[in-house]
Amino acid sequence: MRHLPTNNMNLFFFFFFFFTCLTVRINLCFPNIFPLKTLELDGHFSFDHQVHQAARDFGNRFQFLPLAVLHPKSVSDIAITVKHIWDMDTSSELTVAARGHGHSLAGQAQAHRGVVISMESLKSPEMRIHAAGDQSPYVDVSGGELWINILHETLKHGLAPKSWTDYLHLTVGGTLSNAGVSGQAFRHGPQISNVHQLEVVTGKGDVVNCSKEENGDLFHSVLGGLGQFGIITRARISLEPAPAMVKWIRVLYSNFATFTRDQERLISVEDTFDYIEGFVIINRTGLLNNWRSTFNPQVPAQASKFKSDGRTLYCLELAKYFNPDETEVVNQVKFFLKNY
Ligand SMILES: Cc1cc2nc3c(=O)[nH]c(=O)nc-3n(C[C@H](O)[C@H](O)[C@H](O)COP(=O)(O)OP(=O)(O)OC[C@H]3O[C@@H](n4cnc5c(N)ncnc54)[C@H](O)[C@@H]3O)c2cc1C
Numbered sequence: 001m002r003h004l005p006t007n008n009m010n011l012f013f014f015f016f017f018f019f020t021c022l023t024v025r026i027n028l029c030f031p032n033i034f035p036l037k038t039l040e041l042d043g044h045f046s047f048d049h050q051v052h053q054a055a056r057d058f059g060n061r062f063q064f065l066p067l068a069v070l071h072p073k074s075v076s077d078i079a080i081t082v083k084h085i086w087d088m089d090t091s092s093e094l095t096v097a098a099r100g101h102g103h104s105l106a107g108q109a110q111a112h113r114g115v116v117i118s119m120e121s122l123k124s125p126e127m128r129i130h131a132a133g134d135q136s137p138y139v140d141v142s143g144g145e146l147w148i149n150i151l152h153e154t155l156k157h158g159l160a161p162k163s164w165t166d167y168l169h170l171t172v173g174g175t176l177s178n179a180g181v182s183g184q185a186f187r188h189g190p191q192i193s194n195v196h197q198l199e200v201v202t203g204k205g206d207v208v209n210c211s212k213e214e215n216g217d218l219f220h221s222v223l224g225g226l227g228q229f230g231i232i233t234r235a236r237i238s239l240e241p242a243p244a245m246v247k248w249i250r251v252l253y254s255n256f257a258t259f260t261r262d263q264e265r266l267i268s269v270e271d272t273f274d275y276i277e278g279f280v281i282i283n284r285t286g287l288l289n290n291w292r293s294t295f296n297p298q299v300p301a302q303a304s305k306f307k308s309d310g311r312t313l314y315c316l317e318l319a320k321y322f323n324p325d326e327t328e329v330v331n332q333v334k335f336f337l338k339n340y
Contacts, residue, residue, distance in 0.1 A: 033067045035088075039080055043073035043121055054116040059105030064112035067094075071121040075199065075207055075233045078117055082217055082231070083205025085115065098231045100144065100174025102165075109174070117231065119144030119173050121202060125234055127153050137239040138196055143232035150237070161244035162188040167276075167327035173232040183275035183317060186267040191237075192223040199234035207233070239245070243274070243321030247329070251316045253280075259314035266318070275319035282312050 036045055045068045055065040072078050085094050095114035102109055110116065122144040131137040137159050141150055147161075148168035154160050164182040165175055175200075181189025188194055197211040200222050208230075210219035223231040231319045254261035322329040 010210065017148060029245065035084065036068055036081070039084060041070075041072070041077045043071045043077045045070055051116070052120065054099060054102075055110060056102070057105065057107060057109060058103040059107070061105070061152060062107030062110065064107055064110040066097075066111045066116045067113050068115050070115060070117045072119075073121065074124060075122070075201065078122070078201045078231055079205045079207050081115065081117070082201055082203065086204050088240065098143075098173060098177075098227050100171030100177075100334065101146065101169060103170055103174065119171055119231075120146075122233065129154060129157050129159065129239070131157055131159060131239070132319070139239055140235050141172055141235055141237060143171065143176075143199075143234060145172050146170065147175070154239055155242055158242055159239040161191075161237050162240050162282065163191045163194045165191070166217075172235050172237070173227075176223055176232055176235060177225060177227045178232075183277035183319065187274065187277055194238040195223060195235055196238060197236040198222060198232055200230035201233055202230045244323045245321070246274075247320045247322065249318045249320075253314040253316070256314060259316065263316055266316070273318045274321045277317045279315050279317070280312060281315055 031043060033047060037047075037177050039045075047068050051066050051069045054069045055063045070077065070081050072081075085092075085096055088094060095111045096117065097109050097111040097114065098117045098119050099109040100119050115209060119142075122142050123142055124142060127142075127145065127150065128140045130135065130139070137157075139154055139159075141162075146169055147165065150172070151160060151168060163180060165180050166182050175191055176195065197209060197214075198219060200210060200218060202218070204209055208215055208218060210216070210222070212219060218230065222232060249256045251262075253262075259278065265277065266272050266276050320329060
């Protein structure tokens, strides 16, 4: 055996103690993340500088830096992680938040010095559409799936979900944790009313199926539960035949009382429109130029009525679904609007 010279020996001990102390220091600073690194997963964790994106959301008002971000490849990745955190000493105070597309406005999908689960990484189960037999059609999707992808896939079968949000680059888990509201809600209810079944990872790390009939308490808590009652890993969503064509109409109001009166009347009358949504327009200039309207902007008398001039205006957005051979539907819509 060859002996190291004394100088080299000192150097060796210096570096040995330096790195040992460094590791101990890091462990003391972040005692919670090291056990996470030992978990056997299909996906992976990211740490350090890679977690910055999960500290922000669409609102851009709150920045809560997590210690780690889980990119799950399977439901068991989520279950193992949540169970591990549940089993930790309560003094760890490690929090967990599911993150969909991060379109919350106030930090709801963030976890300060905790673990964020990036749900868009979860690609299982593969999207599966069931349209055979007597049962009404439905689709099984991952909780991290974007609604825009569900639309594209279901349209291939001539089907579409019954209830939507206006904007579709949001995840299933993200909107089902809120409500999911758009112009179909007056007819079908929000998105949370159009779900048959969920698979959920509970706070203890158990994987549980739930529906109105099975584990109903969990089902109703998770829907609209702001991510506080479990993590949605799969959802079974109700479908209907997609409309072949749509007549889309926007109607402008300058008077709030008339606007709300018309909207309330339209949603309460049977068989009017398939989509009704009202919104407020504040401080919009050039409104008529990019407005596909029910009136002719070239007719000065009509157009001047709708010059915003900084005023608040109100808009009803309406849609009627129809098949190409049902031209009388379009005429009915015209008649309806004229006589309303
Ligand atoms: C541009 C824009 C347009 C919008 N349009 C509409 C609209 O038309 N209609 C409407 O209703 N809303 C709308 N919203 C609001 C939007 O629906 C919510 O902010 C929704 O939560 C965002 O979905 P996300 O996938 O980005 O979820 P995130 O913001 O990532 O998460 C939202 C919440 O859900 C939780 N969560 C996420 N995934 C899961 C999961 N798998 N299981 C359990 N909990 C989970 C999170 O922890 C968090 O509490 C809009 C928001 C924006 C920014």
